[in-house]
Amino acid sequence: MRYEVLADAIAHWMRDYVHRAGARGFVVGLSGGIDSAVSAFLAVRAVGIEQVWGVWLPCHSQPEDAAFAHLAADALGLSLPTVDLTETFETCIAALPTGNDMARANLKPRLRMAALYFLAQSRQSLVLGTGNKPELLVGYFTKYGDGGVDLEPLGELYKHEVRALARALGVPEPIITRPPTAGLWPGQTDEGELGITYDMLDAILAALDAGVAPAAPPETVARVKELVARSAHKRALPPAYPVDRTDF
Numbered sequence: 001m002r003y004e005v006l007a008d009a010i011a012h013w014m015r016d017y018v019h020r021a022g023a024r025g026f027v028v029g030l031s032g033g034i035d036s037a038v039s040a041f042l043a044v045r046a047v048g049i050e051q052v053w054g055v056w057l058p059c060h061s062q063p064e065d066a067a068f069a070h071l072a073a074d075a076l077g078l079s080l081p082t083v084d085l086t087e088t089f090e091t092c093i094a095a096l097p098t099g100n101d102m103a104r105a106n107l108k109p110r111l112r113m114a115a116l117y118f119l120a121q122s123r124q125s126l127v128l129g130t131g132n133k134p135e136l137l138v139g140y141f142t143k144y145g146d147g148g149v150d151l152e153p154l155g156e157l158y159k160h161e162v163r164a165l166a167r168a169l170g171v172p173e174p175i176i177t178r179p180p181t182a183g184l185w186p187g188q189t190d191e192g193e194l195g196i197t198y199d200m201l202d203a204i205l206a207a208l209d210a211g212v213a214p215a216a217p218p219e220t221v222a223r224v225k226e227l228v229a230r231s232a233h234k235r236a237l238p239p240a241y242p243v244d245r246t247d248f
Helices: 003-020 034-047 063-076 086-095 101-122 133-138 159-169 173-177 190-194 198-210 218-230
Strands: 026-029 052-055
Touching: 003 034, 003 159, 026 034, 026 101, 034 052, 034 063, 034 159, 034 173, 052 101, 063 173, 086 101, 133 198, 133 218, 159 173, 159 198, 190 198, 198 218
Parallel strands: 026 052
Antiparallel strands: none
């Protein structure tokens, strides 16, 4: 795949999308990871740096996350204001009944989603998604959190393709080689939580998409299939009961 050509094609699609929406540009939350960095680089290519607003949204975040987020912004020449959601998170937790660890962790991306839409609406802009194809397919995102966006420029790219695209765009190498993490708690990594490497996940999903048997342990393939099936509701609009008025 010619990734420089792909970068131009995605940027053209993004530019057309923002114009058809009557928006000015994009708001993107930089997390310190490769996906948000690539999305920001594509946004600048699409509409120019003046119409891209990056923001760092810490919420009990690790110092290295901030360092990598600023590394991406500095490489682009993009300003990166901070909107600290830590106190907001603590206030919400105090007001809510006791919940489990995952419910508390998922509150963070949901607060970030609300902040991003506040900033986007204030700037007549769209919220830029940062999800890649394997994450979207297996549901490795928070519904109405990092899944609450206006468009997903990386949504049809496998993780290895995101890495290659990052290099074509000039994303700093330390961001590309950093172990992916959602930053939900100290030491958390995406592959550790998923229980599978992105390379294996890419290979299984690509094989299933092509209709061939994946070259992977059967129990791993079965688990991936189950993740895809169970997360279908995350990728669809909320269903409404199909009323047949001839029955009433």
